[in-house]
Amino acid sequence: MKATLVIENISKLITLKGENRPRVGQEMREIGLIENGIVAIDGNEIIYVGEGNLPSHIEVDNDTVFIDGTGKTVTPGLIDSHTHLVHGGSRENELAMKLKGVEYLDILEKGGGIHSTVKATKEATFQELYEKAKKSLDTMLSYGVTTVEAKSGYGIEDFDVELKQMEVAKKLDEDHPIDIVSTFMGAHAIPEKYENNPEKFVDIIIEEMIPEVSKKGLAKFCDVFCEKGVFSIEQSRKILEAGKSYGLIPKIHADEIKPLGGAELAADIGCITADHLVAASEEGMKRMSEEKVIANLLPGTSFNLQSGNFAKARKLIEIGVPVSLSTDYNPGSCPTENLQLIMSFASLIMKMTPEEVITAVTINGACSLGLESKKGSIEEGKKADLVIFDAPNLNYIIYHFGINHVEKVIKDGIVIK
Numbered sequence: 001m002k003a004t005l006v007i008e009n010i011s012k013l014i015t016l017k018g019e020n021r022p023r024v025g026q027e028m029r030e031i032g033l034i035e036n037g038i039v040a041i042d043g044n045e046i047i048y049v050g051e052g053n054l055p056s057h058i059e060v061d062n063d064t065v066f067i068d069g070t071g072k073t074v075t076p077g078l079i080d081s082h083t084h085l086v087h088g089g090s091r092e093n094e095l096a097m098k099l100k101g102v103e104y105l106d107i108l109e110k111g112g113g114i115h116s117t118v119k120a121t122k123e124a125t126f127q128e129l130y131e132k133a134k135k136s137l138d139t140m141l142s143y144g145v146t147t148v149e150a151k152s153g154y155g156i157e158d159f160d161v162e163l164k165q166m167e168v169a170k171k172l173d174e175d176h177p178i179d180i181v182s183t184f185m186g187a188h189a190i191p192e193k194y195e196n197n198p199e200k201f202v203d204i205i206i207e208e209m210i211p212e213v214s215k216k217g218l219a220k221f222c223d224v225f226c227e228k229g230v231f232s233i234e235q236s237r238k239i240l241e242a243g244k245s246y247g248l249i250p251k252i253h254a255d256e257i258k259p260l261g262g263a264e265l266a267a268d269i270g271c272i273t274a275d276h277l278v279a280a281s282e283e284g285m286k287r288m289s290e291e292k293v294i295a296n297l298l299p300g301t302s303f304n305l306q307s308g309n310f311a312k313a314r315k316l317i318e319i320g321v322p323v324s325l326s327t328d329y330n331p332g333s334c335p336t337e338n339l340q341l342i343m344s345f346a347s348l349i350m351k352m353t354p355e356e357v358i359t360a361v362t363i364n365g366a367c368s369l370g371l372e373s374k375k376g377s378i379e380e381g382k383k384a385d386l387v388i389f390d391a392p393n394l395n396y397i398i399y400h401f402g403i404n405h406v407e408k409v410i411k412d413g414i415v416i417k
Protein backbone atom coordinates (compact mmCIF):
# COMPACT_ATOMS: atom_id res chain seq x y z
CA MET A 1 0.00 0.00 0.00
CA LYS A 2 1.35 3.41 -0.96
CA ALA A 3 0.73 6.57 1.08
CA THR A 4 -0.01 9.86 -0.66
CA LEU A 5 0.12 11.79 2.64
CA VAL A 6 1.79 11.05 5.97
CA ILE A 7 1.41 13.05 9.19
CA GLU A 8 4.23 12.03 11.51
CA ASN A 9 5.64 12.87 14.96
CA ILE A 10 2.16 13.86 16.13
CA SER A 11 2.47 14.91 19.76
CA LYS A 12 -1.17 14.09 20.59
CA LEU A 13 -3.11 11.99 18.11
CA ILE A 14 -6.73 11.71 19.22
CA THR A 15 -8.14 8.81 17.24
CA LEU A 16 -11.55 8.14 18.91
CA LYS A 17 -11.05 4.57 17.80
CA GLY A 18 -13.68 2.07 18.84
CA GLU A 19 -17.02 0.74 17.76
CA ASN A 20 -18.98 2.67 15.18
CA ARG A 21 -21.88 3.54 17.47
CA PRO A 22 -22.74 6.40 19.82
CA ARG A 23 -20.41 6.48 22.82
CA VAL A 24 -22.11 6.76 26.22
CA GLY A 25 -21.10 7.39 29.83
CA GLN A 26 -17.46 6.57 30.54
CA GLU A 27 -16.92 5.69 26.84
CA MET A 28 -17.22 9.41 26.08
CA ARG A 29 -13.90 9.87 27.88
CA GLU A 30 -12.03 7.16 25.99
CA ILE A 31 -10.55 9.10 23.11
CA GLY A 32 -7.90 6.68 21.83
CA LEU A 33 -4.95 9.00 22.48
CA ILE A 34 -1.61 8.09 20.86
CA GLU A 35 1.52 10.08 21.71
CA ASN A 36 4.14 10.35 18.94
CA GLY A 37 1.46 9.21 16.54
CA ILE A 38 1.58 8.68 12.79
CA VAL A 39 -1.20 8.57 10.19
CA ALA A 40 -0.88 7.45 6.57
CA ILE A 41 -3.43 8.33 3.91
CA ASP A 42 -3.95 7.02 0.40
CA GLY A 43 -6.17 9.32 -1.66
CA ASN A 44 -9.21 10.03 0.49
CA GLU A 45 -8.80 7.08 2.85
CA ILE A 46 -6.85 6.47 6.05
CA ILE A 47 -4.62 3.41 5.56
CA TYR A 48 -2.55 3.35 8.74
CA VAL A 49 -2.75 4.74 12.27
CA GLY A 50 -0.09 4.02 14.87
CA GLU A 51 2.81 5.16 16.98
CA GLY A 52 6.38 5.98 15.88
CA ASN A 53 7.30 4.98 12.34
CA LEU A 54 5.41 3.48 9.43
CA PRO A 55 5.42 -0.31 9.16
CA SER A 56 7.07 -1.88 6.10
CA HIS A 57 3.80 -2.62 4.27
CA ILE A 58 3.11 1.13 3.90
CA GLU A 59 5.25 2.44 1.05
CA VAL A 60 6.23 6.03 0.37
CA ASP A 61 7.90 7.63 -2.64
CA ASN A 62 8.91 11.07 -3.94
CA ASP A 63 5.28 12.04 -4.43
CA THR A 64 4.31 11.32 -0.83
CA VAL A 65 3.65 14.52 1.13
CA PHE A 66 4.96 14.55 4.72
CA ILE A 67 3.61 16.83 7.45
CA ASP A 68 5.42 17.20 10.77
CA GLY A 69 3.07 16.98 13.75
CA THR A 70 5.61 17.93 16.43
CA GLY A 71 3.87 19.98 19.12
CA LYS A 72 0.47 19.51 17.46
CA THR A 73 -2.82 17.88 18.38
CA VAL A 74 -4.58 15.96 15.61
CA THR A 75 -8.28 15.00 15.72
CA PRO A 76 -10.87 13.66 13.28
CA GLY A 77 -12.57 16.37 11.20
CA LEU A 78 -15.17 18.09 13.36
CA ILE A 79 -18.84 17.43 12.65
CA ASP A 80 -21.46 20.16 13.05
CA SER A 81 -24.64 18.11 13.08
CA HIS A 82 -27.24 20.90 13.58
CA THR A 83 -27.23 24.07 11.49
CA HIS A 84 -29.66 26.28 9.61
CA LEU A 85 -26.94 26.97 7.06
CA VAL A 86 -28.90 28.28 4.07
CA HIS A 87 -30.89 31.47 4.69
CA GLY A 88 -31.25 35.06 3.58
CA GLY A 89 -30.57 38.15 5.64
CA SER A 90 -29.38 38.62 9.19
CA ARG A 91 -31.09 39.54 12.45
CA GLU A 92 -28.81 41.86 14.41
CA ASN A 93 -31.90 44.06 14.82
CA GLU A 94 -32.98 41.55 17.51
CA LEU A 95 -30.02 42.43 19.73
CA ALA A 96 -31.60 45.58 21.15
CA MET A 97 -34.83 43.66 21.90
CA LYS A 98 -32.89 40.85 23.59
CA LEU A 99 -30.97 43.36 25.70
CA LYS A 100 -34.31 44.77 26.86
CA GLY A 101 -35.37 41.26 27.87
CA VAL A 102 -37.84 40.56 25.06
CA GLU A 103 -38.03 36.78 24.73
CA TYR A 104 -37.33 34.69 21.63
CA LEU A 105 -40.87 33.25 21.48
CA ASP A 106 -42.40 36.73 21.87
CA ILE A 107 -40.36 38.07 18.95
CA LEU A 108 -41.54 35.06 16.91
CA GLU A 109 -45.18 35.48 17.95
CA LYS A 110 -45.12 39.13 16.87
CA GLY A 111 -44.08 38.12 13.35
CA GLY A 112 -40.32 38.64 13.79
CA GLY A 113 -37.65 36.02 14.40
CA ILE A 114 -37.96 33.06 12.04
CA HIS A 115 -40.69 34.95 10.08
CA SER A 116 -38.29 37.76 9.19
CA THR A 117 -35.74 35.23 7.91
CA VAL A 118 -38.53 33.55 5.92
CA LYS A 119 -39.13 36.87 4.18
CA ALA A 120 -35.42 37.48 3.51
CA THR A 121 -34.97 33.92 2.23
CA LYS A 122 -37.90 34.32 -0.14
CA GLU A 123 -36.42 37.54 -1.53
CA ALA A 124 -32.93 36.06 -2.04
CA THR A 125 -32.00 34.43 -5.33
CA PHE A 126 -30.51 30.93 -5.52
CA GLN A 127 -27.11 32.52 -6.21
CA GLU A 128 -27.36 34.91 -3.26
CA LEU A 129 -28.25 32.07 -0.89
CA TYR A 130 -25.44 29.98 -2.37
CA GLU A 131 -22.80 32.71 -1.92
CA LYS A 132 -23.88 33.51 1.64
CA ALA A 133 -23.91 29.85 2.73
CA LYS A 134 -20.60 29.23 0.95
CA LYS A 135 -18.98 32.01 2.95
CA SER A 136 -20.26 30.37 6.14
CA LEU A 137 -18.92 26.99 5.03
CA ASP A 138 -15.50 28.55 4.34
CA THR A 139 -15.49 29.88 7.91
CA MET A 140 -16.62 26.53 9.32
CA LEU A 141 -13.88 24.72 7.41
CA SER A 142 -11.27 27.15 8.70
CA TYR A 143 -12.41 26.18 12.23
CA GLY A 144 -11.89 22.48 11.53
CA VAL A 145 -15.38 21.42 10.48
CA THR A 146 -15.48 18.89 7.64
CA THR A 147 -19.13 17.75 7.77
CA VAL A 148 -22.23 19.91 8.26
CA GLU A 149 -25.93 19.22 8.55
CA ALA A 150 -28.14 21.86 6.89
CA LYS A 151 -31.85 22.31 7.59
CA SER A 152 -34.49 23.90 5.41
CA GLY A 153 -37.28 25.75 7.23
CA TYR A 154 -37.13 29.32 6.01
CA GLY A 155 -39.58 28.72 3.19
CA ILE A 156 -42.35 27.13 5.30
CA GLU A 157 -45.63 27.78 3.42
CA ASP A 158 -43.71 28.69 0.31
CA PHE A 159 -42.67 25.19 -0.70
CA ASP A 160 -40.58 26.49 -3.62
CA VAL A 161 -38.41 28.34 -1.13
CA GLU A 162 -38.01 25.19 1.00
CA LEU A 163 -36.91 23.38 -2.16
CA LYS A 164 -34.60 26.26 -3.11
CA GLN A 165 -32.86 26.01 0.27
CA MET A 166 -32.34 22.25 -0.10
CA GLU A 167 -31.16 22.64 -3.69
CA VAL A 168 -28.60 25.23 -2.58
CA ALA A 169 -27.38 22.77 0.09
CA LYS A 170 -27.15 20.02 -2.55
CA LYS A 171 -25.12 22.20 -4.93
CA LEU A 172 -22.80 23.25 -2.11
CA ASP A 173 -22.30 19.61 -1.16
CA GLU A 174 -21.14 19.03 -4.75
CA ASP A 175 -18.96 22.16 -4.98
CA HIS A 176 -17.52 22.70 -1.51
CA PRO A 177 -14.97 20.51 0.29
CA ILE A 178 -17.29 20.22 3.32
CA ASP A 179 -19.77 17.34 3.14
CA ILE A 180 -23.35 18.53 3.64
CA VAL A 181 -26.23 16.39 4.88
CA SER A 182 -29.71 17.85 4.34
CA THR A 183 -32.71 17.94 6.66
CA PHE A 184 -36.24 18.92 5.66
CA MET A 185 -37.72 21.24 8.28
CA GLY A 186 -40.90 22.66 6.76
CA ALA A 187 -42.29 22.47 10.31
CA HIS A 188 -40.13 25.33 11.58
CA ALA A 189 -42.85 27.91 12.24
CA ILE A 190 -46.59 28.26 11.60
CA PRO A 191 -46.93 30.63 8.62
CA GLU A 192 -49.00 33.74 9.34
CA LYS A 193 -51.50 32.55 6.72
CA TYR A 194 -52.28 29.43 8.78
CA GLU A 195 -52.20 31.02 12.23
CA ASN A 196 -55.90 30.29 12.74
CA ASN A 197 -55.74 26.85 11.16
CA PRO A 198 -52.37 25.23 11.92
CA GLU A 199 -53.79 21.75 11.30
CA LYS A 200 -54.21 22.68 7.64
CA PHE A 201 -50.50 23.51 7.44
CA VAL A 202 -49.61 20.22 9.16
CA ASP A 203 -51.68 18.41 6.51
CA ILE A 204 -49.87 20.23 3.71
CA ILE A 205 -46.50 19.26 5.16
CA ILE A 206 -47.60 15.63 5.44
CA GLU A 207 -49.54 15.26 2.21
CA GLU A 208 -47.64 17.51 -0.18
CA MET A 209 -44.20 18.47 1.06
CA ILE A 210 -42.82 15.26 2.60
CA PRO A 211 -43.72 13.05 -0.42
CA GLU A 212 -42.11 15.55 -2.82
CA VAL A 213 -38.93 16.02 -0.76
CA SER A 214 -38.57 12.26 -0.52
CA LYS A 215 -39.24 11.76 -4.26
CA LYS A 216 -36.63 14.38 -5.18
CA GLY A 217 -34.11 12.83 -2.74
CA LEU A 218 -33.42 16.25 -1.26
CA ALA A 219 -33.14 15.29 2.41
CA LYS A 220 -32.00 12.46 4.65
CA PHE A 221 -33.77 13.69 7.81
CA CYS A 222 -37.05 15.32 8.79
CA ASP A 223 -37.13 17.78 11.71
CA VAL A 224 -39.83 19.69 13.63
CA PHE A 225 -39.68 22.70 15.98
CA CYS A 226 -41.75 21.16 18.76
CA GLU A 227 -42.36 24.10 21.09
CA LYS A 228 -45.13 25.95 22.89
CA GLY A 229 -46.89 28.14 20.31
CA VAL A 230 -45.12 26.45 17.39
CA PHE A 231 -45.76 22.70 16.73
CA SER A 232 -47.48 20.69 19.48
CA ILE A 233 -46.47 17.20 20.56
CA GLU A 234 -49.30 15.65 18.54
CA GLN A 235 -48.57 17.70 15.42
CA SER A 236 -44.86 16.89 15.72
CA ARG A 237 -45.61 13.19 16.12
CA LYS A 238 -47.80 13.18 12.99
CA ILE A 239 -45.21 14.98 10.90
CA LEU A 240 -42.26 12.86 12.03
CA GLU A 241 -44.19 9.61 11.58
CA ALA A 242 -45.17 10.73 8.07
CA GLY A 243 -41.53 11.56 7.33
CA LYS A 244 -40.50 8.12 8.57
CA SER A 245 -42.98 6.43 6.25
CA TYR A 246 -41.25 8.23 3.36
CA GLY A 247 -37.77 7.18 4.52
CA LEU A 248 -36.85 10.47 6.21
CA ILE A 249 -35.11 9.78 9.54
CA PRO A 250 -36.70 11.77 12.39
CA LYS A 251 -34.93 14.51 14.35
CA ILE A 252 -36.61 16.97 16.70
CA HIS A 253 -36.07 20.43 18.21
CA ALA A 254 -37.20 19.29 21.66
CA ASP A 255 -37.84 21.18 24.90
CA GLU A 256 -35.71 24.12 23.77
CA ILE A 257 -37.59 26.72 25.81
CA LYS A 258 -40.67 25.16 27.46
CA PRO A 259 -40.88 21.62 28.88
CA LEU A 260 -43.39 20.24 26.40
CA GLY A 261 -42.42 16.54 26.43
CA GLY A 262 -40.27 16.62 23.31
CA ALA A 263 -37.64 14.32 24.82
CA GLU A 264 -40.33 11.70 25.59
CA LEU A 265 -41.68 12.05 22.06
CA ALA A 266 -38.18 11.58 20.59
CA ALA A 267 -37.91 8.30 22.50
CA ASP A 268 -41.42 7.16 21.45
CA ILE A 269 -40.76 7.82 17.77
CA GLY A 270 -37.15 6.60 17.78
CA CYS A 271 -35.62 9.89 16.67
CA ILE A 272 -31.92 9.67 15.82
CA THR A 273 -31.36 12.89 17.79
CA ALA A 274 -33.33 15.20 20.05
CA ASP A 275 -31.79 18.65 19.92
CA HIS A 276 -31.62 21.51 22.47
CA LEU A 277 -33.27 19.77 25.50
CA VAL A 278 -32.69 22.77 27.78
CA ALA A 279 -36.08 22.23 29.46
CA ALA A 280 -36.25 18.43 29.09
CA SER A 281 -37.83 16.52 31.98
CA GLU A 282 -36.05 13.84 34.03
CA GLU A 283 -38.46 11.25 32.64
CA GLY A 284 -37.77 12.41 29.07
CA MET A 285 -34.03 12.13 29.54
CA LYS A 286 -34.44 8.66 31.05
CA ARG A 287 -36.58 7.53 28.13
CA MET A 288 -33.94 8.86 25.73
CA SER A 289 -31.27 6.80 27.45
CA GLU A 290 -33.42 3.65 27.15
CA GLU A 291 -33.99 4.25 23.44
CA LYS A 292 -30.44 5.51 22.81
CA VAL A 293 -31.63 8.77 21.27
CA ILE A 294 -28.64 11.08 20.90
CA ALA A 295 -28.89 14.39 22.76
CA ASN A 296 -27.59 17.01 20.35
CA LEU A 297 -26.76 19.95 22.63
CA LEU A 298 -26.46 23.55 21.42
CA PRO A 299 -25.01 25.73 24.20
CA GLY A 300 -24.35 28.63 21.81
CA THR A 301 -28.12 29.09 21.55
CA SER A 302 -28.59 29.23 25.34
CA PHE A 303 -25.76 31.78 25.43
CA ASN A 304 -27.36 33.92 22.73
CA LEU A 305 -30.87 33.71 24.19
CA GLN A 306 -29.45 34.91 27.53
CA SER A 307 -31.89 32.82 29.53
CA GLY A 308 -29.15 31.48 31.76
CA ASN A 309 -30.52 27.97 31.14
CA PHE A 310 -28.33 25.31 29.57
CA ALA A 311 -29.06 21.65 28.85
CA LYS A 312 -28.13 19.28 31.67
CA ALA A 313 -25.17 17.68 29.93
CA ARG A 314 -23.76 16.05 33.09
CA LYS A 315 -27.08 14.44 33.92
CA LEU A 316 -27.53 13.18 30.35
CA ILE A 317 -24.05 11.63 30.30
CA GLU A 318 -24.49 10.11 33.77
CA ILE A 319 -27.71 8.33 32.80
CA GLY A 320 -26.24 6.99 29.57
CA VAL A 321 -27.62 9.31 26.91
CA PRO A 322 -25.08 9.75 24.09
CA VAL A 323 -24.28 13.44 23.63
CA SER A 324 -23.24 15.33 20.50
CA LEU A 325 -22.63 19.09 20.23
CA SER A 326 -23.35 21.52 17.40
CA THR A 327 -23.41 25.23 16.66
CA ASP A 328 -27.11 25.49 15.64
CA TYR A 329 -25.74 28.17 13.29
CA ASN A 330 -28.73 30.35 12.32
CA PRO A 331 -29.34 34.10 11.98
CA GLY A 332 -31.49 34.47 15.11
CA SER A 333 -30.69 32.28 18.09
CA CYS A 334 -27.08 31.36 17.33
CA PRO A 335 -25.34 33.47 14.71
CA THR A 336 -21.93 31.78 14.84
CA GLU A 337 -20.13 29.27 12.64
CA ASN A 338 -17.45 28.69 15.29
CA LEU A 339 -17.72 25.12 16.62
CA GLN A 340 -14.56 25.55 18.71
CA LEU A 341 -16.36 28.24 20.72
CA ILE A 342 -19.26 25.85 21.28
CA MET A 343 -16.76 23.25 22.52
CA SER A 344 -15.48 25.75 25.09
CA PHE A 345 -19.03 26.65 26.17
CA ALA A 346 -19.84 22.94 26.58
CA SER A 347 -16.92 22.52 28.91
CA LEU A 348 -16.83 25.82 30.79
CA ILE A 349 -20.59 26.19 31.20
CA MET A 350 -22.12 22.69 30.88
CA LYS A 351 -19.14 21.06 32.67
CA MET A 352 -18.35 18.49 30.01
CA THR A 353 -14.77 17.24 30.15
CA PRO A 354 -12.53 17.97 27.12
CA GLU A 355 -12.63 14.24 26.29
CA GLU A 356 -16.44 14.22 26.31
CA VAL A 357 -16.47 17.37 24.20
CA ILE A 358 -14.21 15.99 21.46
CA THR A 359 -16.22 12.74 21.42
CA ALA A 360 -19.39 14.83 21.00
CA VAL A 361 -18.11 16.69 17.91
CA THR A 362 -16.49 13.67 16.22
CA ILE A 363 -17.80 10.11 16.56
CA ASN A 364 -21.06 11.06 18.30
CA GLY A 365 -21.57 13.87 15.78
CA ALA A 366 -21.07 11.32 13.00
CA CYS A 367 -23.67 9.07 14.67
CA SER A 368 -26.08 12.03 14.81
CA LEU A 369 -25.92 12.06 11.02
CA GLY A 370 -25.80 8.28 10.48
CA LEU A 371 -22.26 8.57 9.09
CA GLU A 372 -20.32 6.64 11.74
CA SER A 373 -19.08 3.90 9.43
CA LYS A 374 -17.02 6.41 7.42
CA LYS A 375 -16.47 9.41 9.71
CA GLY A 376 -15.88 10.51 13.27
CA SER A 377 -12.64 8.66 14.08
CA ILE A 378 -9.11 8.27 12.75
CA GLU A 379 -9.04 4.61 11.82
CA GLU A 380 -8.00 2.52 8.87
CA GLY A 381 -10.71 2.48 6.21
CA LYS A 382 -12.31 5.74 7.31
CA LYS A 383 -12.38 8.93 5.26
CA ALA A 384 -9.25 11.05 5.52
CA ASP A 385 -10.89 14.04 7.23
CA LEU A 386 -8.54 15.33 9.94
CA VAL A 387 -7.67 18.53 11.76
CA ILE A 388 -4.18 19.58 12.83
CA PHE A 389 -4.42 21.98 15.77
CA ASP A 390 -1.51 24.21 16.69
CA ALA A 391 -2.03 23.22 20.31
CA PRO A 392 -0.01 20.99 22.63
CA ASN A 393 -3.04 19.09 23.91
CA LEU A 394 -6.84 18.88 23.88
CA ASN A 395 -7.30 20.83 27.13
CA TYR A 396 -5.46 23.77 25.58
CA ILE A 397 -7.85 23.94 22.61
CA ILE A 398 -10.89 24.09 24.88
CA TYR A 399 -9.50 26.20 27.73
CA HIS A 400 -7.87 28.88 25.54
CA PHE A 401 -11.24 29.88 24.16
CA GLY A 402 -12.63 32.17 21.48
CA ILE A 403 -9.78 31.88 19.00
CA ASN A 404 -9.10 29.52 16.12
CA HIS A 405 -6.49 26.86 16.98
CA VAL A 406 -6.59 25.17 13.56
CA GLU A 407 -3.34 24.99 11.65
CA LYS A 408 -4.41 22.70 8.81
CA VAL A 409 -7.51 20.84 7.73
CA ILE A 410 -7.20 17.64 5.71
CA LYS A 411 -10.41 16.95 3.80
CA ASP A 412 -10.67 13.77 1.74
CA GLY A 413 -6.89 13.46 1.99
CA ILE A 414 -6.25 16.95 0.60
CA VAL A 415 -4.53 19.63 2.68
CA ILE A 416 -6.96 22.55 2.64
CA LYS A 417 -5.48 25.20 4.88
Ligand SMILES: N=CN[C@@H](CCC(=O)O)C(=O)O
Nearest residue numbers: 114225301328330331332333
Ligand atom coordinates in the same frame (compact mmCIF):
# COMPACT_ATOMS: atom_id res chain seq x y z
N1 LIG B 1 -35.60 26.90 17.43
C1 LIG B 1 -35.81 26.82 16.26
N2 LIG B 1 -34.94 26.96 15.27
C2 LIG B 1 -33.65 27.54 15.42
C3 LIG B 1 -33.72 29.01 15.42
C4 LIG B 1 -34.04 29.52 14.10
C5 LIG B 1 -34.19 31.01 14.03
O1 LIG B 1 -34.40 31.66 15.06
O2 LIG B 1 -34.09 31.49 12.91
C6 LIG B 1 -32.92 26.94 16.60
O3 LIG B 1 -32.68 25.73 16.56
O4 LIG B 1 -32.55 27.63 17.55
Ligand SMILES: [Zn+2]
Nearest residue numbers: 082084253328
Ligand atom coordinates in the same frame (compact mmCIF):
# COMPACT_ATOMS: atom_id res chain seq x y z
ZN1 LIG C 1 -32.15 24.50 15.12
